[in-house]
Amino acid sequence: MRRRQFLSSGAALLSVSLAGCGHPSVVLDMNDATADDIADEVSMATEPGSEEHAVVTSARENGSATRTGRYELFDHTTTVRVNDTFYSVSETRLRSSEVTVYEVLLDFNPEETTPELGEIEYDDLPEVDRDRLGSILSEEPRSNHDGYDVGVGYGSAEEVGNDSVFVPERQYDVLVHDGNRYRVAVDSRDATEAEYRYEVTEIAADVDTFADQIREQYLFALTDLSDAERTVVEGAIDGGYFEDGDAFQAVIERIRQHEGLNEDDFYGTWLLEYEDVEYITYAEW
Structure with missing residues (x-):
């Protein structure tokens, strides 16, 4: 679990790093991004034996698959990883009953x-x-x-x-x-x-290829920072930055000019490069 996941939830784990403080009002957290990290951030990995794994492999082998259930399987993401192959999954609700x-x-x-x-x-x-x-x-x-x-x-x-x-x-x-x-x-x-129908389309045959696709769409460089902004970023790399201020908001504004991996009204995740190193960056403002 990366820091951003428990920071956004406000879970008790945060107290370990912040000496018992409550959830901070702002967060900037930057973690080195390997190809696997990037893949994990934007796709769902299926476990053999799981319902997700069975549906995707069946749809891949047979052209489509159907399932009856009381919830959607892929309501958070439509990009699914099976072993090291990545698929786009469509989930269509056909009919329902009580x-x-x-x-x-x-x-x-x-x-x-x-x-x-x-x-x-x-x-x-x-x-x-x-x-x-x-x-x-x-x-x-x-x-x-x-x-x-x-x-x-x-x-x-x-x-x-x-x-x-x-x-x-x-x-x-x-x-x-x-x-x-x-x-x-x-x-x-x-x-x-x-009853749901599933269809899948292969989008990448391996992790590196998939990560390159994500980089092409989302990666941007964070450059030309002031000294104060650089302090914010380097703090975010070294355990997280949690202090509001002009420099923090300036960095957030720069980041939000770019498309995020996941974005909401008050938080989001981006893929950025800073001094030739790629980072998965989580922010709350």
């Missing part, structure tokens, strides 16, 4: 542990239930408040299949794990499910 989705609720400290429907040991659960609940129970959860403590999304009945003892019909209301007794409930709600 579907019932289920959530299994667990109460870690129930007042009443006598079952009404029945009780079951975790080890006796079907695999579909163990897979969904195992990570929650392995954390030895504890709670001091009343009611159900956590909800585990199961998806639709079609996604779950016929093996679950909780979804869509709850067969037990007490779950026993390592001697602990948990109350189990099931909640359901209506959700919109859509």
Whole structure:
């Protein structure tokens, strides 16, 4: 994770570098940009076995692919990396419908542990239930408040299949794990499910080629700086610059004259060159 990612989120990590201060009102953060860094900044890398990877490889091999889901896969970027090849992905919503989705609720400290429907040991659960609940129970959860403590999304009945003892019909209301007794409930709600079509176009066969394409479109040189502006930039390179002022705003104005990799109203990311070194530059103003 580069500095800019946690700076923009205002996360607690920032306190490590700023000795406990809150999120600064302005930020200029510059990190050396390798070809891989540039590629990571403007594309999504898919992991083998992921839904994104399966959709892109299927569309590549078959001309297109379809998927049914309750969310878009590529709502943040349409440039996807599979191994070292880069593709432009189109995601078209074809049709939608309503579907019932289920959530299994667990109460870690129930007042009443006598079952009404029945009780079951975790080890006796079907695999579909163990897979969904195992990570929650392995954390030895504890709670001091009343009611159900956590909800585990199961998806639709079609996604779950016929093996679950909780979804869509709850067969037990007490779950026993390592001697602990948990109350189990099931909640359901209506959700919109859509069918999507995917098509892909290869845009670069390797990382270097892709990075060169990005450089051609976005890279610019930051030159002719005053001494005060140079101080701002060199501070940004050496851990980040967080002080507002005329010099800071002058540097920001220079940067914002160029097209950014990502831009919003009050922050953005650019690819720039300063003294023959390329930097991925994050700014808040």
